[in-house]
Amino acid sequence: MANRRPKLRVQLLSAAFGLGSWIAMTGLWVELPVLVQRLPEGWALPSQLALYLQVANIGPIAYGFCHHWWPKYVTEEAANHLQLAIGALSTLLVIFMWTWTASGISFAFFLLSFGLSLVDCTSSVTFLPYMANFRACYLTPYLVGEGLSGLLPSLVAMAQGIEDPTCVNETRITFSAETGQNVTFFEMIPHVNEPRFSPEWFFGFLLALVIVSWLAFIALDKMPLCQAERVPSTEGNNSHDQAHELESLNELQKNDVSFKNGDVIIRNAPHSHLLYYYLLFLQGWASVATFGIFPALQSYSCLPYGDGPFHLTVTLCGVAYPAACLFAMFVEMRRVSWISWTSLAATLISLYALVTAVLSPHPPLHHTLTGAILIVVCWVTFMFTFSYIKTMVTILLEEFWGHRALFWCGAVTQAGAAAGALLMFLLVNVFNLFEDENMCLI
Structure with missing residues (x-):
């Protein structure tokens, strides 16, 4: 089976399925330059939205609990259908209700964004493990689809324009x-x-992406062509069994991962368990940065340079994730030492974005073209780098530790995003460490 060539139609369906995975955290986010000007929260909207989106982590918690007690009924397939249905309904309603406010709070927008984010959060622990039921060659197309869930809305947002x-x-x-x-x-x-066109049309495009993802999932789950590309059940769904999990952990302790000519090789040694957790740590830190801390600071970091640089930064950051996934298809960084140094470099570059947010509304070079260019390049560079790291870590975890590792990879991703979002909500909205200003007075 390993020598068979991937089926193009299954690859396309895998990518289409991934379109529904990060609609809220990447797709919805690129509309913020438009929404910040129209909703009462203003510059604080990203930090508040990030927290509301992370509250949707109740989804994977509920799934994990229910799957533990009722595994016969609460399956990955059933969970995927339910969350995509909730996501489609929420996106449909936000088209008509996003401007509704109560006591100066965008209540309807936040509530429906929460519903849409249930897809994002729960997909990390259901979409990825579901793809582990298929041959490994279909994981990368799925990750490309995940990235496209940010790229396609970014392109639409760029066409929408903002002044x-x-x-x-x-x-x-x-x-x-x-x-x-x-x-x-x-x-x-x-x-x-x-x-050029209203937010209602943009939200309509997001609805179309959710529906395409749902239809692709149905096809993957039912079409005979797709069923033929599944791995044997002992390598797929049966890995949920606790006895199998314990056996996998025992094997994990007997192996080691070493490198030869840039390739990862499993050898007998006592360190692979440590490597497993180290890769999860890298995934968690990249998620804290890209889904928790920095999205909440984007308006404070970029808006002092103007709506143009802010809009360009948000949309190009949406492009950065799928570009990183596509880059990973052709350039695989398998040495853990390289991944570690790259993560450190991304962290250092991101510090400049943090400095500009702390010094907002008067960051360095904010009246110059150099400052505007520098802030855009900074954001896009570290978001691309962190996205590439997450892609490579996911591939390595799936390749060497399988289905269960993808579950924990998704769980760590969501935990990191939630922790970062909560921290930034407190710093922005409770401790007021970041300042905004009338754009005409900056």
């Missing part, structure tokens, strides 16, 4: 307690310019 607000001089009248008279003064107010 800096027009500053309008408005007359204001206020009562002065000192003089007992009304005082007239002038204030520069930003006037929001409309994009």
